[in-house]
Amino acid sequence: MAGDGELKLLGMWTSAFVLRVRFVLNLKSLPYEFVEENLGDKSDLLLASNPVNKTVPVLLHAGRPVNESQVILQYIDEAWPDRPPAVLPSDPYERAVARFWAAYVDDKADAALETLEGALRECSGGKPFFGGDGVGLVDVVLGGYLGWFTAIKKLIGRRMIDPARTPALAAWEDLFRATDAARGVLPDDADKMLEFRQTALALGASKKITL
Amino acid sequence: MAGDGELKLLGMWTSAFVLRVRFVLNLKSLPYEFVEENLGDKSDLLLASNPVNKTVPVLLHAGRPVNESQVILQYIDEAWPDRPPAVLPSDPYERAVARFWAAYVDDKADAALETLEGALRECSGGKPFFGGDGVGLVDVVLGGYLGWFTAIKKLIGRRMIDPARTPALAAWEDLFRATDAARGVLPDDADKMLEFRQTALALGASKKITL
Numbered sequence: 001m002a003g004d005g006e007l008k009l010l011g012m013w014t015s016a017f018v019l020r021v022r023f024v025l026n027l028k029s030l031p032y033e034f035v036e037e038n039l040g041d042k043s044d045l046l047l048a049s050n051p052v053n054k055t056v057p058v059l060l061h062a063g064r065p066v067n068e069s070q071v072i073l074q075y076i077d078e079a080w081p082d083r084p085p086a087v088l089p090s091d092p093y094e095r096a097v098a099r100f101w102a103a104y105v106d107d108k109a110d111a112a113l114e115t116l117e118g119a120l121r122e123c124s125g126g127k128p129f130f131g132g133d134g135v136g137l138v139d140v141v142l143g144g145y146l147g148w149f150t151a152i153k154k155l156i157g158r159r160m161i162d163p164a165r166t167p168a169l170a171a172w173e174d175l176f177r178a179t180d181a182a183r184g185v186l187p188d189d190a191d192k193m194l195e196f197r198q199t200a201l202a203l204g205a206s207k208k209i210t211l
Numbered sequence: 212m213a214g215d216g217e218l219k220l221l222g223m224w225t226s227a228f229v230l231r232v233r234f235v236l237n238l239k240s241l242p243y244e245f246v247e248e249n250l251g252d253k254s255d256l257l258l259a260s261n262p263v264n265k266t267v268p269v270l271l272h273a274g275r276p277v278n279e280s281q282v283i284l285q286y287i288d289e290a291w292p293d294r295p296p297a298v299l300p301s302d303p304y305e306r307a308v309a310r311f312w313a314a315y316v317d318d319k320a321d322a323a324l325e326t327l328e329g330a331l332r333e334c335s336g337g338k339p340f341f342g343g344d345g346v347g348l349v350d351v352v353l354g355g356y357l358g359w360f361t362a363i364k365k366l367i368g369r370r371m372i373d374p375a376r377t378p379a380l381a382a383w384e385d386l387f388r389a390t391d392a393a394r395g396v397l398p399d400d401a402d403k404m405l406e407f408r409q410t411a412l413a414l415g416a417s418k419k420i421t422l
Contacts, residue, residue, distance in 0.1 A: 052315065052326060064304060071310045078303035092289035093275060099282045104263065115263060 007032035008060040010046050012039065013187055014196050016144035017069040018057040023140040023181035024076050028083045032059075040203045069144075070102060073137060087137050097123060101130065102141045109145055116142070117166035128175050135181045143176045147187040151197070154190035218243035219271040221257050223250065224398055225407050227355035228280040229268040234351040234392035235287050239294045243270075251414045280355075281313060284348060298348050308334060312341065313352045320356055327353070328377035339386050346392045354387045358398040362408070365401035 009025070009032050011018035025032050037046055037056050049058045049065035059066045059075070066075045077087040088095045101119050109116070123130045123138065130138035149160040163170035176182060187193060220236070220243050222229035236243050248257055248267050260269045260276035270277045270286070277286045288298040299306045312330050320327070334341045334349065341349035360371040374381035387393060398404060 052330075061304075066304070066307045066311075068311050068314060071307050071314065074310065075303055075307040078306060092286055093272075093277070095289060096277045096282050096286040099285065100277075100279050103279060103282065119263075 006062060008035060009033070010035050010037050010043070010049065010058040010060070011056045012037050014147065014193055015056055016148060017055075018144075019147060019185060019187075020069055020140040020144035021057045021059060021072050021076075022185040023135070023143055024073055024087055026183060026185060027085055027087075027135060027140075027181045028076065028080060030076070030080065030083070039200050070106070070141065073140065085131075085134050085136075087131075087140065089131070089136065098130070098137045101138045105138065105141045105145075109142060113161060113166050113169060117169045120168050120172055128172060130172075135176070135179055139172075139176060140181060143182060143186075146173060146177060146182075147193065149173075150188055151190040151193040154194065217273060219246060220244070221246050221248050221254070221260065221269040221271070222267045223248050225358065225404055226267055227359060228266075229355075230358060230396060230398075231280055231351040231355035232268045232270060232283050232287075233396040234346070234354055235284055235298055237394060237396060238296055238298075238346060238351075238392045239287065239291060241287070241291065241294070250411050281317070281352065284351065296342075296345050296347075298342075298351065300342070300347065309341070309348045312349045316349065316353045316356075320353065324372060324377050324380060328380045331379050331383055339383060341383075346387070346390055350383075350387060351392060354393060354397075357384060357388065357393075358404065360384075361399055362401040362404040365405065 007025070007030060009018070009021060011022070011034060013036060022034070035043070035045070037043060042054060045060075046056065046058060047054060049060060050056075050067045053067065055067075057067075057069055057072060059072045061075075061079065066072050073087055088098055101116075101123060104112070104119075105116070119138075120130055124132055127133050129135050130142070135143075152160050159170070159173075161170045161173050177186060218236070218241060220229070220232060222233070222245060224247060233245070246254070246256070248254060253265060256271075257267065257269060258265060260271060261267075261278045264278065266278075268278075268280055268283060270283045272286075272290065277283050284298055299309055312327075312334060315323070315330075316327070330349075331341055335343055338344050340346055341353070346354075363371050370381070370384075372381045372384050388397060
């Protein structure tokens with residue numbers, strides 16, 4: 001039954017898609033067991049839980065698997081409807097706008113920071129997060145990439161989110177990194193992440209999966 | 212306010228993504244004005260309503276645009292919560308399963324009919340639709356492709372959904388084509404669709420957009 005039962009998250013510490021789920025579990029103060037998966041030797045539990053895509057994250061709730069990060073985020077919101085904060089707004093139109101931008105981030109995040117700058121101003125009505133005063137669906141989806149943005153900064157010598165080009169988004173990044181959502185889960189060891197990426201690519205992972 | 216106001220759908224008659232929205236508007240008996248867009252000369256209303264992606268479908272509800280077909284489907288469900296049938300199940304876990312497969316269809320439909328065969332048996336518990344006894348999110352998302360499956364059959368001389376390989380899915384196709392959802396909106400003129408595709412590709416459209 002929704003709301004009951006233990007939570008287990010199969011993930012990898014580098015994954016933007018796993019991170020966003022951890023952000024929301026953090027936000028809602030839901031206790032969970034984190035199980036680190038190995039890209040080169042996936043566990044039987046992962047293969048049995050997500051036989052279609054064989055990818056992380058997988059959230060096991062009382063043993064039942066939920067797959068795909070954006071599906072998991074909405075599942076958590078709906079399975080614990082009385083547990084604040086809500087990831088999605090309550091108004092149907094605002095929910096549609098949030099879902100649009102959350103999908104956009106996954107399709108085009110790295111190429112479209114300027115569009116996201118405009119979306120931030122529009123979605124939030126001048127407030128600091130896409131979700132308004134607090135973190136919402138779009139914040140956690142984009143926030144999941146910030147670990148890799150740290151690694152990329154190490155490689156290219158400047159921030160991915162350039163304060164000169166996208167000042168609102170850069171301010172958002174600083175704020176998001178300091179939220180309860182990100183606390184303790186956002187990776188910050190750029191060298192270790194870049195090393196992980198090399199190993200993953202050598203194992204034949206796609207660029208998308210390693211991100 | 213949700214539930215009030217006129218509905219206008221910007222679309223193209225060939226689009227799988229537009230069709231799924233029309234299926235749901237049909238199912239819920241919601242009256243709407245259909246505006247056919249021209250890929251080579253998009254209307255100012257389309258460009259103003261979806262400045263980010265400039266694609267159809269766009270649903271205008273009392274003048275406010277909702278973009279991206281899967282976002283629109285969930286918006287319709289949430290803006291008219293008391294209007295049956297529901298596109299998504301009420302149970303959070305079942306909603307997550309439906310969203311997983313709806314996303315899967317868009318990522319991999321043409322390459323993965325056998326996986327969808329298994330999903331149909333699993334999702335529906337032996338009932339005819341992914342949504343159970345009636346049409347749901349996964350049904351309308353996959354159903355949107357059936358117009359193109361008609362055109363492809365004309366090209367390759369056999370059904371895309373092969374009854375010998377995927378019998379449950381083939382039975383589903385026959386049933387879906389006969390539903391209230393599909394009535395009057397599923398294109399069946401293969402020659403005209405193939406001609407449209409040639410024109411669209413000549414205009415530089417991506418394969419994805421023309422589908």
